[in-house]
Amino acid sequence: VTDKSGNAKRGGRRAGNSGTREAVLATARRQFSRLGYDRTTMRGVAAEAGVDQKLVGYFFGSKHELFVAATTLPFDGPISVAAVLGGDAQERGERLARLIVGLLEDRDAGPSMVGLIRAAAAEQKAARMVREMLTEQIWGPAASALPVHNPQLAVNLIAMHLIGLVMARYVIGVEPLASLSEDQVVRLLAPMLLRHLTQLSEGGEVTSPFG
Amino acid sequence: VTDKSGNAKRGGRRAGNSGTREAVLATARRQFSRLGYDRTTMRGVAAEAGVDQKLVGYFFGSKHELFVAATTLPFDGPISVAAVLGGDAQERGERLARLIVGLLEDRDAGPSMVGLIRAAAAEQKAARMVREMLTEQIWGPAASALPVHNPQLAVNLIAMHLIGLVMARYVIGVEPLASLSEDQVVRLLAPMLLRHLTQLSEGGEVTSPFG
Numbered sequence: 001v002t003d004k005s006g007n008a009k010r011g012g013r014r015a016g017n018s019g020t021r022e023a024v025l026a027t028a029r030r031q032f033s034r035l036g037y038d039r040t041t042m043r044g045v046a047a048e049a050g051v052d053q054k055l056v057g058y059f060f061g062s063k064h065e066l067f068v069a070a071t072t073l074p075f076d077g078p079i080s081v082a083a084v085l086g087g088d089a090q091e092r093g094e095r096l097a098r099l100i101v102g103l104l105e106d107r108d109a110g111p112s113m114v115g116l117i118r119a120a121a122a123e124q125k126a127a128r129m130v131r132e133m134l135t136e137q138i139w140g141p142a143a144s145a146l147p148v149h150n151p152q153l154a155v156n157l158i159a160m161h162l163i164g165l166v167m168a169r170y171v172i173g174v175e176p177l178a179s180l181s182e183d184q185v186v187r188l189l190a191p192m193l194l195r196h197l198t199q200l201s202e203g204g205e206v207t208s209p210f211g
Numbered sequence: 212v213t214d215k216s217g218n219a220k221r222g223g224r225r226a227g228n229s230g231t232r233e234a235v236l237a238t239a240r241r242q243f244s245r246l247g248y249d250r251t252t253m254r255g256v257a258a259e260a261g262v263d264q265k266l267v268g269y270f271f272g273s274k275h276e277l278f279v280a281a282t283t284l285p286f287d288g289p290i291s292v293a294a295v296l297g298g299d300a301q302e303r304g305e306r307l308a309r310l311i312v313g314l315l316e317d318r319d320a321g322p323s324m325v326g327l328i329r330a331a332a333a334e335q336k337a338a339r340m341v342r343e344m345l346t347e348q349i350w351g352p353a354a355s356a357l358p359v360h361n362p363q364l365a366v367n368l369i370a371m372h373l374i375g376l377v378m379a380r381y382v383i384g385v386e387p388l389a390s391l392s393e394d395q396v397v398r399l400l401a402p403m404l405l406r407h408l409t410q411l412s413e414g415g416e417v418t419s420p421f422g
Binding site: 117118120121123124127130131150153159160162163164165167168169172174192 | 333363370371
């Protein structure tokens with residue numbers, strides 16, 4: 001995760017100490033969780049943290065970047081990867097679908113995940129931060145554990161499904177997808193994910209062309 | 212598409228005439244196309260259109276909303292639907308994949324489509340406008356023509372793949388997906404889309420649970 005706390009040149013202002021930065025992040029986490037992404041502002045975070053709004057801008061640049069920096073993924077990457085890949089290979093798709101949909105429907109984790117993708121969509125710098133965080137914490141561990149021919153690409157395609165689901169169901173709200181139950185979404189998603197999780201699914205179209 | 216030109220209450224200002232609104236939209240279209248989404252500003256559009264920046268805000272609310280209002284879909288919905296569904300049913304996936312990837316790689320159409328999804332991600336009002344526009348111009352015609360059991364849901368899932376691809380390949384830039392050739396992406400996408408376009412593909416998991 002990138003931030004500007006090491007850069008004392010911008011505007012000639014000295015960087016605040018890391019205690020201040022951490023206090024701003026903790027306040028941001030609380031506000032994003034309580035108010036949601038749209039209603040949280042740099043000004044409101046600065047006020048509650050008791051610092052100048054310009055200092056928040058100095059540390060984090062924009063609300064999108066502040067959000068990404070404040071987000072802690074609501075699960076442990078390597079443990080989740082092991083749980084999905086363990087057990088019957090043909091049920092990997094359903095296990096991963098349950099994990100993803102369960103997180104998205106969770107009242108704490110869901111808004112974090114949706115906000116992360118909205119922040120990435122809004123701004124190039126936030127997109128880069130999201131990419132780095134996800135690569136380090138999930139995509140990397142998942143790619144090293146996936147028993148398929150082109151695991152990096154398989155992980156990309158799983159991410160593509162997750163991001164598409166978030167945007168279509170939670171952000172844009174297309175119907176009937178937005179109104180389906182958690183269970184119905186799991187049943188829809190499971191066979192789509194399985195093809196990326198199992199080398200032999202459907203003749204391996206996903207991995208064979210570029211192996 | 213919703214706008215505020217019919218509402219004379221806000222701030223007590225009279226709505227400008229529709230000629231002014233159209234001139235602002237035409238200027239916005241030029242600037243978004245020339246400068247891209249990030250570098251286009253409400254201020255710059257107002258300056259080139261020769262109107263007060265506040266008037267642009269009054270008509271369109273935000274840059275996201277201005278972008279959606281200025282966007283003309285770079286294809287004809289019903290004609291594209293007919294072209295994808297005509298001919299061999301087993302090649303529908305590939306025809307749709309070629310249509311989608313061709314648009315996204317086009318130097319004019321691509322940035323419009325990516326910008327539309329970024330605008331929807333950034334703001335609820337823009338998301339609603341995108342949903343209305345797409346439902347009217349593509350998803351509606353596609354759902355009436357699709358020979359599957361639950362065509363609305365099938366259209367949702369195709370949209371989910373398209374949006375996921377845009378975000379993963381063009382916005383977040385996950386690798387190796389972001390570096391694949393147009394042809395490689397078509398080959399990846401075709402079998403994923405085919406299952407939503409053909410009732411009998413893969414046992415109909417997509418449509419049967421909620422038919």
